[in-house]
Amino acid sequence: MKEGNSREALAVNGFAGPFPRFASDDTIGELREFFQDMLDHQPEHPLYKRYSVRDWHLVNEKVRELLTAPELIASLQEATGAESLILWRSKLFEKYPGDGAIDWHQEYGYFDGEEVGGHRPALFPLHPSSSWDWTLWLSLTDVSEDDGVMEFVKGSQQTVYPKRMVTLTESGAYVDPRNRVKTKEELQQRAANNSLILDIDTRRVFDGVDFDKYTLDELFDLLAQRCADLRAVVTEPFELAPGATEITPMKAGEYIIFTERCMHRSRASLPDARMRLAVNARYTLGDTWVYPQRSSSDTFDGSNLDIRDHKCVPVLGDRFHPDNAYL
């Protein structure tokens, strides 16, 4: 991306990049291993006291260094024009071979967890009339159009698309665990440690179920029945003119910057594709109040995580909301 073009790209299209890799091959490789290991072993998150792929930048220095690197912050400043920024969330986005799409969605900037039925805004901006949050999506593997590439509807950040509530399993963000879980033991373990369905507490979903009496398929059906009353939001189908979208294939270590107001999705991965790993980081203006509900005794966010120990990381400027907790 040429100097100075990223601000125009972000303003016009809603996304900018890919930007070149700035971290060494070794660093990217090390982080790829770190996150792959997390997926394989599902450790408890030290801050959240349960398995979570969120906010490892608050725990692991290498992850934090990557997401606060001067090159990356310079790109953010250039693209957004912001004078102060805080890193408030990061998340691993993994796509196994054969995983379906995370379907079309947009997020106007409150991050209330509506994609899994949540209603708790994570951000209170000082000036709601303008943009206050941007996402950076950095690939830890090469990403082609066959293994979960990101796709954007150019300019769609100007339009609010109609949505409706559906059962969780019909929502655009739902990834069917049948593609990933191959044994009953694994299913039981993943339900128990909350690594089965992203952002959903499944610790009690098999309460009273005798695993010996059912096949794996029957247990998945039981899971679907027990999740049937969970609701989530889905974007209504919409027409796309030819050329309206753009995909962003990239090499490991490259990244894009976008506003989640821009309609976007990650495409499905082919059954014989590579594992795709990407880390996503969210930056908001320094004067944004992060997790305002934490000032009450209610410390759960819209994605069912207890954020009482969450902290923001200042990355640019010197004017920051006084009520946030900082690292």
Ligand SMILES: [Fe+2]
């Ligand atoms: Fe998204």
